[in-house]
Amino acid sequence: MNSLPKPSQLKNETSEPGSNKRGTLAEGSQNGVLAASAQQIAAFLAAATSDNTRRAYRSAIRHFLEWGGLLPADEASLIRYMAEHAGKLNPRTLSLRLTALSQWHKHQGFPDPCSYPNVRKILTGITRVHAKPKKKARALVIEELERIVLYLSEQSDIKAIRDSALLQIAFFGGFRRSELVGLRCEDVKWESEGITLLLPRSKTDQAGEGIAKAIPYGDSSCCPATALKRWLSISGVYTGAIFRRIDQWKHVGEQALHANSVNKILTECAAAAGLDYVPEFSSHSLRRGMATSAYRAGASFRDIKRQGGWRFDGTVQGYIEDADQFKENAMHSLLRQKK
Structure with a gap:
């Protein structure tokens, strides 16, 4: 393999033009x-x-x-x-x-x-x-997430508790996988109405101004705040990375999960819960599913965009159009049976 040419080195420009003086610092300094x-x-x-x-x-x-x-x-x-x-x-x-x-x-x-x-x-x-059509991850809608959460609630091991919290936080927070595994205990603020998670940096916030995402408490089978509290309590994780590796002996490690692990966790849990189309799921399915499900439930475009941290309207619009392809379909008028 050819080696890359070395970038040019910075020149010593500490002395003023036309001067023989080199300043007060010694050459080594x-x-x-x-x-x-x-x-x-x-x-x-x-x-x-x-x-x-x-x-x-x-x-x-x-x-x-x-x-x-x-x-x-x-x-x-x-x-x-x-x-x-x-x-x-x-x-x-x-x-x-x-x-x-x-x-x-x-x-x-x-x-x-x-x-x-x-x-x-x-x-x-x-x-x-x-050119080939761009392959999209299949949206994991709320009904499918509920099936996964129900399945995990029936398991007794610590990994199931972690996975339930991880998938719920990812879905309802609209987190990218890199953001999800980068969450720290110090980023969580517990409120009377739910939790607030602070992202010090994200794909759409490279300047590091910080993005706060609020997730309310739930009163159905899904409640990400409760799931997170249970995971932190049973794992004994109170500082540092929230979502960590668990070894074969069910020991919680010190290191955060790798971003690629989110795909594996989702597909394994989806398969175990008996969902179809598992090969079409990826970590992005959680973000797409949040946008799709929220729109179907009546959430506004503005609120969906804010929760997912999307920069461009067109991205969110694409998810909404996918959610609406059967609901608002011109063929209903042709296929509806006449009485």
Whole structure:
């Protein structure tokens, strides 16, 4: 594999132009200050991009290099790369790879070969020829969640108690899986009407201003606040990560669950509860299900968007349209039996 070119080093600019004086710091101290400054700047640059985006970009760069590409790349190599993977990669994946390569060139100070007209035009052509419908996670609606919660309530082990709390908090809080596993005991505020969960940072709040989500107490089979209180009490977790790993001997660990574990927990619980379409579920099914179920129950668009922490109206509108595809269907007038 070809190694990435090293980024340019910061120059020593502590002395004023035209001056031979180097300041009052000794040379070793100056080098230490410059090294610390470089590390700090690198940390700020890294913080400007989310962890998920950085991982996706690193994977894209690695894929290009393993294919045999060189960095910095040229237009011809990009076109060969695109042509070879046109039928193998989803066009959306290929577009992401090009975005990663484009960002690498810009940040390293090289001309961006992805901006050439032929590269963009070929990508458009590949999209038209090989485009596939975007696969959506099936919404887990409230009735299905209730079946899972009922099943888990009949189990006596600590894992079932954790899973019930996790799935209910994820659903009614509209949490992304990364947000869910990142919740800490210190983020929970117990109120007379329910609980408030503070997200110090989320996908739509990269600046870290904080997002608070309120979940009322429930009076049916589902009550996320009660489920959470039971989990914290029986697990003895009072500080740090709320949702933690449980080993084969039913011991609660110190480490938080990995985000990928949410998918596994949901599908295992759904299968055990006897739900259909289990392969179509993912952690995103909980957020989609919350929006779908809340809309069907009469919640407003504004309130649904706020609970899920969605940035764009179009995302929420898509969930609502899926929920309404049978209720508000023009074919009812044609298929309704005449009396």
